[in-house]
Amino acid sequence: MDMGAAGVRAARAAVFTALCVTLSTGAHVLLSGSPVPLTPLVAVSAGVFLLAFALAGRERGFLRIASLLIPLELAADTVFTSGQHACYGQAGGPVAGPLRSVGVDLLCGGGEVGTPLARMAAHGGQAAALPFGGGPAGDPALPWLLLAAHVGVGLLAAVWLRRGEAALAQ
Template sequence: MTSQGFARESRAGVFTLVCLSLSVVLHTVAAGSTPSAPAILAGAGLVLVVAFALAGRERRFPLIATVLIGAQFGLHYLFEALPHAGHHGEAAIASVPLPPGMVLAHLVGGLLAALWLRGGEAAAWRLLRWMARGVSPLRGLWFVLWTLVVPASRPALPVSTTRAIARPAPGWRHSVIRRGPPALSAA
């Protein structure tokens, strides 16, 4: 099954938003200044092109993590190459070291974001498969909301006093109770 149209565009947009947000936040914390608007826009465009090219079908965690972490490092160098907000000088890419702490931050942040994106990817494809089978999107949304609202363990329903329900003895909880006409005996 492949994804086309709005589903493909929206998935690529979510990937770009998560990837770019993570990179901007990590860069701002580590560098002490926010990347410039042109750097952020250039990074968004580059990530969006790659994400759109890969959004045609369902992707697994290893590919999502590889692309996300690779984009993190590419955006790091892009943000360092272009001037930061409030700064007028440009930094040379070769003079920008990548400290071990920043490498670790990009790796851990990228892996956690990739896990989150994989969960969203699985949910989006489940909804697309439902829609392909004729289940309306509203019914799928209703099902998702129902599973979030209704607790997993429901209280027992009250037993009607007009009709007794046969229950096995407490010690026989796992025994099999067969109902129906008696079996023909060979008498």
């Protein structure tokens, strides 16, 4: 199979984007207890698709996949968290005041993704204790635990993607 053909590249990039962005968004909403604004989600989806399309021309090894996937996951998490903070504030409520007049309406006006999942997380009682990313507020180990979780998930996803690459190449 010619992995460099435009149709194959587009199909691989679309499947990769759909799976990765859906899983990332779902996990982010579940852990944060807040929906992700639509504009950051669209921006992350477009970026992931373009990058995946550009790199889908040939088979990649595990280290190359992992070295791209882990920073990509951390960047998507940063964009989602920034969008949540800009649209919902630290406490999860709407942001008011001068920030609205500077264009936050443009960022937050498109809708929300994952609201039912956020409600489910809030009903579990964890959302109040887990502000944007989990853990007791003020815990100094929390950022390191979240980083370790992102790296671990990135490595597992890289193994999964590598096996998919090998299967498609055969």
